[in-house]
Amino acid sequence: MDDIDCAAERIDAFNKVALQMVLARTSGPASSGVCKACGSLIEPERLRVTPHARHCTECAEELEAESLRKNRCGPR
Numbered sequence: 001m002d003d004i005d006c007a008a009e010r011i012d013a014f015n016k017v018a019l020q021m022v023l024a025r026t027s028g029p030a031s032s033g034v035c036k037a038c039g040s041l042i043e044p045e046r047l048r049v050t051p052h053a054r055h056c057t058e059c060a061e062e063l064e065a066e067s068l069r070k071n072r073c074g075p076r
């Protein structure tokens, strides 16, 4: 696999994550306001931006980073 293929795969993976975020933002029931991962209250500012949020900012960032890592092409 050359660099162009690798870059194309990364863009594809990023687009998938971005699409999921858009879909999640525009669909689904409102959040319970409690993070599913750590059980703490989700920040009101976050709920205003993403009313369906299931995770607090900290956990959401971790989950996003995790999914980006999984989508990366090839082990490092």
Ligand SMILES: [Zn+2]
Pocket (backbone or CB within 6 Å): 035, 036, 037, 038, 039, 040, 055, 056, 057, 058, 059, 060
């Ligand atoms: Zn959390």
